[in-house]
Amino acid sequence: MSDSQASAAETFSADQVRHLATLSRVGMTPQEVEGFRAELASILSHIQALAAVDTEGVPPTANGADLLNVQAEDDARPSLPVEAVLANAPQREADYFRVQAVLDSS
Amino acid sequence: MTAPAADPWLTIVEAAQRLRGGEVTSVELTRASLERIRATDERVRAFITVTEEAALESAAAADELLRSGDAPSLLTGVPIGLKDVLMTAGVRTTAGSRMLDQLIPPYDATSVARLRAAGAVAVGKTNMDEFAMGSSTEHSAWFPTANPWDLERVPGGSSGGSAATVAAGQCVASLGSDTGGSIRQPAAFCGVVGLKPTYGRVSRYGLIAFASSLDQIGPFTRTVEDAALLLQEIAGPDPLDSTCSEAPAPDFSVQLGEGLEGLRIAAPREFFERNAEGQGMDEGVAAAVEGALELLAGAGASLDRGASLPSVGYSLPVYYVLAPSECSANLARYDGVKYGYGSRGGASMWADMEATRQEGFGREVKRRILLGAYALSAGYYDAYYLQAQKVRTLIRREFDAVFAGADLIVAPTTPTVAFRQGEITDPYQMYLNDIYTIPANIAGLPAISLPCGFAEAGMPVGLQLIANRNSEALLLRAARAFEGLGEWGLRRPSLG
Numbered sequence: 001m002s003d004s005q006a007s008a009a010e011t012f013s014a015d016q017v018r019h020l021a022t023l024s025r026v027g028m029t030p031q032e033v034e035g036f037r038a039e040l041a042s043i044l045s046h047i048q049a050l051a052a053v054d055t056e057g058v059p060p061t062a063n064g065a066d067l068l069n070v071q072a073e074d075d076a077r078p079s080l081p082v083e084a085v086l087a088n089a090p091q092r093e094a095d096y097f098r099v100q101a102v103l104d105s106s
Numbered sequence: 107m108t109a110p111a112a113d114p115w116l117t118i119v120e121a122a123q124r125l126r127g128g129e130v131t132s133v134e135l136t137r138a139s140l141e142r143i144r145a146t147d148e149r150v151r152a153f154i155t156v157t158e159e160a161a162l163e164s165a166a167a168a169d170e171l172l173r174s175g176d177a178p179s180l181l182t183g184v185p186i187g188l189k190d191v192l193m194t195a196g197v198r199t200t201a202g203s204r205m206l207d208q209l210i211p212p213y214d215a216t217s218v219a220r221l222r223a224a225g226a227v228a229v230g231k232t233n234m235d236e237f238a239m240g241s242s243t244e245h246s247a248w249f250p251t252a253n254p255w256d257l258e259r260v261p262g263g264s265s266g267g268s269a270a271t272v273a274a275g276q277c278v279a280s281l282g283s284d285t286g287g288s289i290r291q292p293a294a295f296c297g298v299v300g301l302k303p304t305y306g307r308v309s310r311y312g313l314i315a316f317a318s319s320l321d322q323i324g325p326f327t328r329t330v331e332d333a334a335l336l337l338q339e340i341a342g343p344d345p346l347d348s349t350c351s352e353a354p355a356p357d358f359s360v361q362l363g364e365g366l367e368g369l370r371i372a373a374p375r376e377f378f379e380r381n382a383e384g385q386g387m388d389e390g391v392a393a394a395v396e397g398a399l400e401l402l403a404g405a406g407a408s409l410d411r412g413a414s415l416p417s418v419g420y421s422l423p424v425y426y427v428l429a430p431s432e433c434s435a436n437l438a439r440y441d442g443v444k445y446g447y448g449s450r451g452g453a454s455m456w457a458d459m460e461a462t463r464q465e466g467f468g469r470e471v472k473r474r475i476l477l478g479a480y481a482l483s484a485g486y487y488d489a490y491y492l493q494a495q496k497v498r499t500l501i502r503r504e505f506d507a508v509f510a511g512a513d514l515i516v517a518p519t520t521p522t523v524a525f526r527q528g529e530i531t532d533p534y535q536m537y538l539n540d541i542y543t544i545p546a547n548i549a550g551l552p553a554i555s556l557p558c559g560f561a562e563a564g565m566p567v568g569l570q571l572i573a574n575r576n577s578e579a580l581l582l583r584a585a586r587a588f589e590g591l592g593e594w595g596l597r598r599p600s601l602g
Contacts, residue, residue, distance in 0.1 A: 020476045023483070024434060025441070025456070027464030032472075039473055039533055040480070046534055047423045050493050053500070060495030061502055063319035063349065064305035064550020066575065070348040084212035090448025097443050100455040 012041040112138035114185065115275040115598070118332040122180040125172050132172065132183030136165035136227050139185035143229065143276045146601055151251045152261075152271035154190050155198050156230035161185065164227040171225055180335055182225030187271045187280035190231040191238050192218050192323070193312035197228075201314045202236040202246040202264075205446045205466035215312025216347065217281060217323050217340040224339045229277060232267030236468045237437065238288055238316045240264050241539040242530070245470045250527055253295060254599040255565055259524040262292030262539075265326070269296040272326045273599055279336055280326045285317050286425050287519075287543025289324045290555035294519035294568025297557045297597070299585075300326050301333045304575045305550035306351040308337075309344030317432035318349070320425075320547040328595060330556060330586040334358040337578065353576065361583035367406035369584055372413035372512035373399060377542060381419050385538060388522045390561025395518045398558040398569045401591045402516065407584070413508050413515075417500045421545045424501065426537060427481045427494035428548075433471075434478025440466060473533065502549045509574040514584055518542050519555040519568035542570060552578045554585050557594035566594065 017037045021028045028036075082095050091098040111124050112134035124130045140158055147153055168183035177183070188194060191201045193211040200206045214222065221228070235245040243251040243266025251266040253259040254274040261270040265282030269292035272280055282289040284302035293300025301324045308323045315321065325336035341355035378395075380386035387395065403409045442448030442462030449461035467475070481490035508515060519542060530536045546553035551572050558569035569588065573581035589595060 016480075017476065020479045020483075024438075024475050024479045025459050025463055026467065026472055026475060027457075027460035028472075035469075036473060036476055040477060042532070043426060043473075043477060043534055044480075047426055047490065050420060050423045050427070050497055051489065053417065053420060053493070053497050055493060055496035055500070058496045058499050060492055061499040062495060064502075064547070064575075065349050065351065067306065067349060067351070070352075072345060072348070080212050085444075087212070088209055088445035090442055090446070091450060099443055100450075100452075100458060102455050 012037055012044060114139040114142045114278060116278055117329050118180060118184055118278055118327065118335050119329070121184045121278055125183045126177070132165040132168040132227060133162060135183065136161050136185050136229065139229050139277055146274050146276060149252060149257055149601055150254055150270050150274045150276070151249050152187070152232055152267040152274065152276060153230045154200060154202070154233050154248055154267070157197055157228065160197065161227050161229045168225045168227060177225060179224035179339060181221065181339055183227060184278050185227045185229045186221065187230060187232045187268055187277040188218060188228050189265050189268045189280070189282045190234055191283050191314045192281060193314070194218055194228070194231065197231065199231065199314070200247070201238070202234040202248065203466065203468065203471070204247045205440050207447060209446055213312065216309035216344045218312065220340050226339070232265070232271055232280060234267055235264035236471050237314065237433070238264040238283055238285055239433070239470050239474055241287070241291055241536055243267060244527060245468060247468055253524045254601050255297060256524070256563060257602065259526050259565070260295065262295035262524060264288040266292050268326050269293055269298055269300065272296070272298045272328060274601060275598065279332055281323060281340070282326055283313055283321055283323050284547065285320045285429060286547050287540040289326065290519050290543045290553060290568065290570060291539055293326060293555040294566065295524035297566030297595070297599070298326055298328060299330055299333050299554065299556045299595070300324065301337060301554045302546060302552060303337060303341065303578055304351070304552040306349055307355070307552070307576070307578065308340050309347040309350045311344055311346035315436040317429040318436060319432060320429060330554070330582055330589050331359065331362060333554065334362060334582045351576070356579060358579050358582055361579045362586045364583050365406065366402060366584060366587045369407045369514060370410065370512045371402055371407045371514045371516050371584070372410045372508050373516050374413045374415045374418065374508060375411065376415050376418045377517040385541060386521065387518050388562070391518055391520065391522060391567050394559030394561055394567035395569060398588070399516065402588060405587060405591060410512060413512065415501070415504045415508060415545070417497060417504055418545050420497050421501060421548050422537060422541055424494045424497050424548055425540070425544045426477070427490045428498065430474040430478035431481045431491050432478070434475045434482065437471070437475055442466070470533070498548050501545060505549045505551060513573070513580060515572040517570045517572065519570040523561050523563070523565035523567060546572050550575055552581050554581055556585050556589055558592070559594055
């Protein structure tokens with residue numbers, strides 16, 4: 001890890017929190033931004049310890065299982081009934097999920 | 107009036123005997139469980155949802171099976187609790203989050219479906235930290251659960267409700283989930299048995315996802331024998347979960363009577379010494395755990411205190427990169443469109459989505475989503491996520507090396523006994539609770555916590571045993587033998 005990344009924890013900024021919040025689509029008040037800034041800076045300062053581990057030539061492990069390339073027959077199975085699926089929708093119209101217009105019309 | 111033989115303090119084995127011997131019916135046992143919940147849950151608050159009517163219907167059906175001699179399992183007719191992270195068809199499932207306040211699942215989790223097929227009686231859904239993120243069950247969106255041993259203290263988490271309900275004598279057993287210790291840590295805090303199986307042993311289908319490479323479902327019980335029985339019912343291949351092991355589940359109880367004689371148990375020094383940051387076991391916990399090591403050795407196990415897992419100290423930072431990263435991807439599905447909470451009336455669809463997630467998620471969940479988004483973002487991916495995955499390989503290799511010369515590993519479950527509600531406010535201090543449990547998740551290993559003594563203020567202490575992948579039968583054998591060396595699991599809390 002470079003020095004600029006190592007010091008990222010100490011200088012973790014409100015702008016960075018806002019950027020992450022935008023990426024994650026989580027709305028946030030200015031007070032929340034400041035709270036998370038301080039907490040993330042603290043957590044990242046502990047996580048920095050990983051940079052010290054020599055992992056030259058070590059492959060990554062993505063999961064704890066010993067499975068590789070699990071395959072299944074391409075068999076069609078019945079899906080859940082439309083009513084059962086839509087029953088939990090916050091808003092529906094006929095057999096669709098309803099949201100505001102996705103594309104800006106202005 | 108409860109029939110005298112109907113006692114929710116029974117073990118699964120005892121309940122099965124009474125149900126088959128005609129001393130008690132499942133309806134009587136289920137009523138006793140529901141009455142105990144009514145009498146105690148205002149104080150303990152283990153349950154988010156109690157399904158009285160459905161439970162009594164299941165119990166009546168179980169009684170039919172028992173009468174006809176067709177009971178499919180020792181679980182038939184036995185009242186159990188289910189962590190609210192498991193999908194239950196027709197029964198509200200919230201994962202402890204406002205985001206899922208109104209969710210009525212259209213299907214059962216595989217583990218739940220298997221318990222239903224076994225004739226087990228689900229009495230309700232237990233409280234948990236929101237989306238299983240937490241170590242105290244204080245981060246439930248609904249209310250905190252209390253520790254039955256001291257109502258001022260936390261039951262641990264995230265499966266705090268599932269641990270507390272067994273400890274309080276409300277249910278005979280329960281299911282929880284364990285991503286970094288969420289079964290074992292509350293089991294230790296509440297003085298019950300908690301088992302995290304090998305990664306992939308139990309299907310995760312219908313388990314609301316937190317960190318998919320670490321999550322695993324497992325049982326809370328009063329005895330090790332019961333843990334083996336409950337695991338038996340839920341384990342085994344499932345075409346609905348491609349990470350579920352394709353190997354058929356072996357008989358987990360087959361070695362239970364074999365004792366400790368001849369077992370090689372490693373006690374890696376990193377679990378017993380203070381680390382570079384000065385973190386380690388409290389005095390009372392250390393005394394109980396050291397006493398347990400002496401008992402293991404005295405009962406014929408050979409103890410290797412020279413064993414070492416040099417990189418295991420990095421487990422916590424590895425976990426707090428990998429788990430938030432996976433969580434930030436998994437929780438992207440809560441968009442307020444398809445199911446769950448959906449805020450409406452904002453300036454745009456995107457504004458609605460941001461409001462949905464602002465109002466639907468609690469603080470701990472948001473923090474982990476942000477942290478994961480950071481670790482996965484361009485410029486930081488190699489330094490955080492990829493590096494954590496590489497260190498994960500090192501930790502896994504070191505466990506493999508220890509298991510080349512040992513059958514089992516012994517460790518504390520937690521550094522302290524259950525702490526007081528509100529006592530830990532710093533996120534990283536809270537994360538330190540899982541310092542001894544996280545390594546087994548990182549390496550995909552099966553591990554169990556079982557009572558080994560009492561410390562500060564009479565609070566229970568847990569001993570952790572860890573086995574190699576797919577060696578649950580051996581793990582349960584050693585745990586059963588250790589359990590027989592004391593009576594810690596027999597003491598009951600006062601609920602005061």
